[in-house]
Amino acid sequence: MQNLPWMTTDVLSRLSANAGILLIRSLWEYCPEQMFIVRVEGPGNYVIEAMNPTQQTMFGDERSCIGKRIDQLFPSPLCQGVIANLARCVESASPIRYEERSSYLDRHGDYREGHWQTLLVPITDQGGQVTHLFGVSRELLPVASPFGTSRPDNPELERRVMERTAELVAANQKLAILATRDHLTETYNRRHLLELADIELRRAFRYNLSLCLMMLDIDHFKEINDTCGHQAGDRAIRILARTLMATVRECDLVGRYGGDEFLILMPETTPEGAREIAERVRRTLEQSGQITVSIGIASLEPDDRFIDDPIHRADTMLLQAKRNGRNRIECPA
Incomplete structure (x- = not known):
């Protein structure tokens, strides 16, 4: 598994279908980066649809976050910044990268200061409409230097990190499709549709819709x-x-x-x-x-x-x- 992040797209394409699915699922389950999928319901309206286990450790029980809007999870002004970047990705219909610093409420109810770098990738339907956003976030931690100063930027390391992130994004986008779409029609499969339907049922009762x-x-x-x-x-x-x-x-x-x-x-x-x-x-x-x-x-x-x-x-x-x-x-x- 140590060499998997360095695999090229050509190597991934030569894997059998079953092996490819297992690889993608392993990336989602075990990758130390925080990964999430957001459903785009309209301007400024973004709903958490899936989070990998690493992301769940930040917010706690997955079930407490799935189906919630972004503005229900983050305090202002962090919420405003997150929504602004989600909207920017939807509008451009292309991947974007950004950094953010703020405090958030962790799974234990304590406030923590955080500094993240996030990559957002749009997922489109057959008509080119952005329906979901796939995100990968990594927390940027300060690294102590023996000279008492911060570590200088390393362009080669940054390039490798971005290559690895891009490979993970491609793999997880495929995973999202395999997990939620019917293979014959490319519409939602029954399991995922019922999950979304249950979310809409609760939303309708909550807001009297x-x-x-x-x-x-x-x-x-x-x-x-x-x-x-x-x-x-x-x-x-x-x-x-x-x-x-x-x-x-x-x-x-x-x-x-x-x-x-x-x-x-x-x-x-x-x-x-x-x-x-x-x-x-x-x-x-x-x-x-x-x-x-x-x-x-x-x-x-x-x-x-x-x-x-x-x-x-x-x-x-x-x-x-x-x-x-x-x-x-x-x-x-």
């Missing part, structure tokens, strides 16, 4: 597989995924729920607004002449306590749409 879900699947999908083969079925699923990503809003969360079934989470959306989005999806697919879909819609209700509650209602509406003739939308009156 509306929230809607859309469940849909391909009409007569079994016949497509039986008559044209599974490759045709996979092609139909990819057509649906591409249409969804191109049709729904940037703030909507799209994931493959299972087979040909997709779940779309629509934050701060009323049932009327959700139906408009669903109709846009249905009409676009119908006009393409390739596939049609049936859609069920459900909205968050006061008695809901788990995300499974509105998902179950959306699934019931989907079944009703199929019983009523397919290529249609059903939602509660």
Whole structure:
């Protein structure tokens, strides 16, 4: 493992898929640098989505940080500086590096003074939109000098550190994709989508916001597989995924729920607004002449306590749409 940080991209590319995944996971789990993934929800709105174990030691239990906005984790003015740099990375859509000095509240509730150097790398979707930021931070500690002065800058050491950091960034960006995306459609996989959905459920209740879900699947999908083969079925699923990503809003969360079934989470959306989005999806697919879909819609209700509650209602509406003739939308009156 000692030589891994010096590996070139060519070496990484020659690893088998399984070996590559194991390597990336090992980097995430054991690298001494602090690593994190932030979800971009809008201007000035950044949510912690993942932290590696080293980062967790700084803030404590991972579960206490995942799903929280940056402004809930850092005191001002550190928070303002962090958000400003996150916004700069999103705006430029390219990696940036910066340093910051401030105090923070550690896992024990004590204030500590810190000096960090951070590298931010944007992660984009198929349309080039920045959806996440991957960060690597290292704390810069003062080094004692036998001459009583600080150590002089070492350009060669700095170059090697940046090379190592860039390799880790590339590896962890791949890890983030493998861990959160469905391999066939590049939408969120079921596990990660449900994690995000649970976060949105809590946010909706906390701030008294509306929230809607859309469940849909391909009409007569079994016949497509039986008559044209599974490759045709996979092609139909990819057509649906591409249409969804191109049709729904940037703030909507799209994931493959299972087979040909997709779940779309629509934050701060009323049932009327959700139906408009669903109709846009249905009409676009119908006009393409390739596939049609049936859609069920459900909205968050006061008695809901788990995300499974509105998902179950959306699934019931989907079944009703199929019983009523397919290529249609059903939602509660």
